[in-house]
Amino acid sequence: MQEAQFISFLWLIGVLAEAMTGALAAGRKQMDLFGVVIVGGATAIGGGTLRDILLGNYPLVWVEHIHYLIAIAFASLVTVLIAPVMRYLSKLFLAIDALGLAVFSIIGAQKSLVLGFNPVVAVVMGVVTGVFGGVIRDILCNQVPLIFRKELYAVVSLLTAALYVGLKALDVIEWVNLIVSLGFGFGFRMLALKYKWSIPTFDYQAETDPHGH
Amino acid sequence: MQEAQFISFLWLIGVLAEAMTGALAAGRKQMDLFGVVIVGGATAIGGGTLRDILLGNYPLVWVEHIHYLIAIAFASLVTVLIAPVMRYLSKLFLAIDALGLAVFSIIGAQKSLVLGFNPVVAVVMGVVTGVFGGVIRDILCNQVPLIFRKELYAVVSLLTAALYVGLKALDVIEWVNLIVSLGFGFGFRMLALKYKWSIPTFDYQAETDPHGH
Amino acid sequence: MQEAQFISFLWLIGVLAEAMTGALAAGRKQMDLFGVVIVGGATAIGGGTLRDILLGNYPLVWVEHIHYLIAIAFASLVTVLIAPVMRYLSKLFLAIDALGLAVFSIIGAQKSLVLGFNPVVAVVMGVVTGVFGGVIRDILCNQVPLIFRKELYAVVSLLTAALYVGLKALDVIEWVNLIVSLGFGFGFRMLALKYKWSIPTFDYQAETDPHGH
Numbered sequence: 001m002q003e004a005q006f007i008s009f010l011w012l013i014g015v016l017a018e019a020m021t022g023a024l025a026a027g028r029k030q031m032d033l034f035g036v037v038i039v040g041g042a043t044a045i046g047g048g049t050l051r052d053i054l055l056g057n058y059p060l061v062w063v064e065h066i067h068y069l070i071a072i073a074f075a076s077l078v079t080v081l082i083a084p085v086m087r088y089l090s091k092l093f094l095a096i097d098a099l100g101l102a103v104f105s106i107i108g109a110q111k112s113l114v115l116g117f118n119p120v121v122a123v124v125m126g127v128v129t130g131v132f133g134g135v136i137r138d139i140l141c142n143q144v145p146l147i148f149r150k151e152l153y154a155v156v157s158l159l160t161a162a163l164y165v166g167l168k169a170l171d172v173i174e175w176v177n178l179i180v181s182l183g184f185g186f187g188f189r190m191l192a193l194k195y196k197w198s199i200p201t202f203d204y205q206a207e208t209d210p211h212g213h
Numbered sequence: 214m215q216e217a218q219f220i221s222f223l224w225l226i227g228v229l230a231e232a233m234t235g236a237l238a239a240g241r242k243q244m245d246l247f248g249v250v251i252v253g254g255a256t257a258i259g260g261g262t263l264r265d266i267l268l269g270n271y272p273l274v275w276v277e278h279i280h281y282l283i284a285i286a287f288a289s290l291v292t293v294l295i296a297p298v299m300r301y302l303s304k305l306f307l308a309i310d311a312l313g314l315a316v317f318s319i320i321g322a323q324k325s326l327v328l329g330f331n332p333v334v335a336v337v338m339g340v341v342t343g344v345f346g347g348v349i350r351d352i353l354c355n356q357v358p359l360i361f362r363k364e365l366y367a368v369v370s371l372l373t374a375a376l377y378v379g380l381k382a383l384d385v386i387e388w389v390n391l392i393v394s395l396g397f398g399f400g401f402r403m404l405a406l407k408y409k410w411s412i413p414t415f416d417y418q419a420e421t422d423p424h425g426h
Numbered sequence: 427m428q429e430a431q432f433i434s435f436l437w438l439i440g441v442l443a444e445a446m447t448g449a450l451a452a453g454r455k456q457m458d459l460f461g462v463v464i465v466g467g468a469t470a471i472g473g474g475t476l477r478d479i480l481l482g483n484y485p486l487v488w489v490e491h492i493h494y495l496i497a498i499a500f501a502s503l504v505t506v507l508i509a510p511v512m513r514y515l516s517k518l519f520l521a522i523d524a525l526g527l528a529v530f531s532i533i534g535a536q537k538s539l540v541l542g543f544n545p546v547v548a549v550v551m552g553v554v555t556g557v558f559g560g561v562i563r564d565i566l567c568n569q570v571p572l573i574f575r576k577e578l579y580a581v582v583s584l585l586t587a588a589l590y591v592g593l594k595a596l597d598v599i600e601w602v603n604l605i606v607s608l609g610f611g612f613g614f615r616m617l618a619l620k621y622k623w624s625i626p627t628f629d630y631q632a633e634t635d636p637h638g639h
Contacts, residue, residue, distance in 0.1 A: 035574025148248025361461025
């Protein structure tokens with residue numbers, strides 16, 4: 001099960017990167033250290049947790065494997081310590097975050113297929129896994145979720161999950177599929193950041209509100 | 214199963230109307246098209262999804278019937294295209310939204326009864342189904358949920374679900390019950406809008422905060 | 427089952443206290459009476475509901491015992507009536523809230539152990555039960571969750587749950603464990619309020635945002 005170990009290793013990197021984005025967001029709201037750990041934890045495991053709740057897939061991963069929770073709490077607190085040097089590491093951090101996004105999207109799709117759900121559900125769950133940790137982070141920090149506005153984050157998740165599911169349907173060997181999907185997701189996200197790619201925005205500022213609100 | 218088809222048809226109208234309110238709310242926050250689809254989707258199916266999670270009723274409707282997801286994504290994107298004419302259609306839109314509110318409240322109560330839950334739970338689940346799509350929409354858009362402040366929206370949901378459950382308890386024929394409950398919910402909401410009915414507001418602006426916050 | 431009755435009685439006090447904090451928070455946002463009931467209800471049962479969803483523990487308590495829902499709705503509305511005198515009762519109210527925090531944390535841990543989950547999960551679920559009602563309240567009211575910033579609220583929950591789980595592991599008699607854990611949690615919270623104890627805050631105001639947001 002070498003490929004399972006490989007994906008687990010990448011998953012752990014992704015989880016820790018997400019915990020760090022959560023911890024930094026908590027710091028921007030001047031939360032205390034407990035808030036930092038909760039927001040870090042919710043960011044790291046929120047997407048996967050929401051996926052499993054939507055699929056009714058119990059027990060949850062972190063309920064069975066509690067050492068993940070401890071690693072996440074640790075990563076959140078370490079973030080506080082290294083925050084002063086984060087700005088010098090921002091490129092590295094963005095790369096790790098991009099890797100995490102790709103890994104989460106693939107794992108979310110993979111788990112759904114293993115559970116017997118159809119390909120469209122698998123792609124949707126890839127996006128839920130990849131993206132909703134950040135959405136939960138922004139809700140806890142009382143912000144409009146940033147991934148709905150920025151740099152193809154969610155689109156990368158969607159296309160990465162779709163690519164993985166598509167190659168799987170074509171019976172591509174799992175190892176090859178993982179590496180191709182991962183390389184695509186990671187590369188696409190990094191290029192989107194570098195060239196500031198984005199998709200069109202919907203700006204609706206009606207003077208009269210059709211919904212009566 | 215003609216009444217099931219009738220209610221399914223109305224449900225679809227309600228879902229699409231809710232997707233549109235979500236898409237417009239996303240546009241007010243200048244989200245990108247992906248954010249529009251996510252907020253539209255969460256608004257359309259969020260209430261029913263929360264109901265089924267609270268009841269432990271798996272698999273979720275949209276996990277089994279993925280064409281709904283595609284219709285919702287489509288409705289959200291169409292909203293972007295027709296947004297410029299929305300203000301001329303605002304009365305039509307409010308009527309469709311009122312219909313959706315009544316249908317969701319009835320369906321939420323109906324499903325709970327079919328699953329064997331008691332009448333009070335059924336009414337609560339009618340309100341969850343009718344109202345929480347909009348609550349999730351407002352949370353994603355970082356606003357105080359509007360339905361907690363406006364025009365009897367939630368009260369209409371509560372009374373519509375209670376009427377349906379009450380008539381069911383009286384063994385009224387399902388067809389008659391559906392039409393009476395639907396007519397009541399739709400009519401009540403339209404009248405509340407027209408005459409700006411509301412229930413009292415609780416305005417608590419303590420200088421000293423008793424909760425210590 | 428006297429200890430079960432004792433803990434049920436304290437739980438009810440805690441639930442009603444939480445409903446009141448929710449109702450007051452709704453009042454600060456000038457919600458209507460329905461919003462008051464929903465926010466009061468979500469605050470009172472949100473933590474326990476989230477715990478049971480995370481554990482896949484169905485049916486939910488309030489789905490089986492609907493009289494709790496009715497008591498919560500009643501407590502929320504009573505809060506509106508007695509709001510004018512709340513400021514004179516603030517010390518009493520804080521004490522009841524502290525009791526509720528301790529009781530919820532213990533019950534969350536206890537339930538998880540009874541369901542066969544390991545001690546670390548039990549402590550985490552104690553915190554989820556004790557704290558997330560308030561988090562949901564603040565999300566519905568569009569605020570940064572206050573418990574992430576104030577007076578050891580979450581830390582009291584964590585230590586209370588850990589103490590209960592620890593004494594349980596040492597085979598301390600349940601009655602003694604309940605009273606010791608409860609006394610500890612209540613006393614610790616009251617002292618934290620009195621002496622304004624807090625844990626360090628993480629203040630991260632980077633000019634350049636390492637996450638690219």
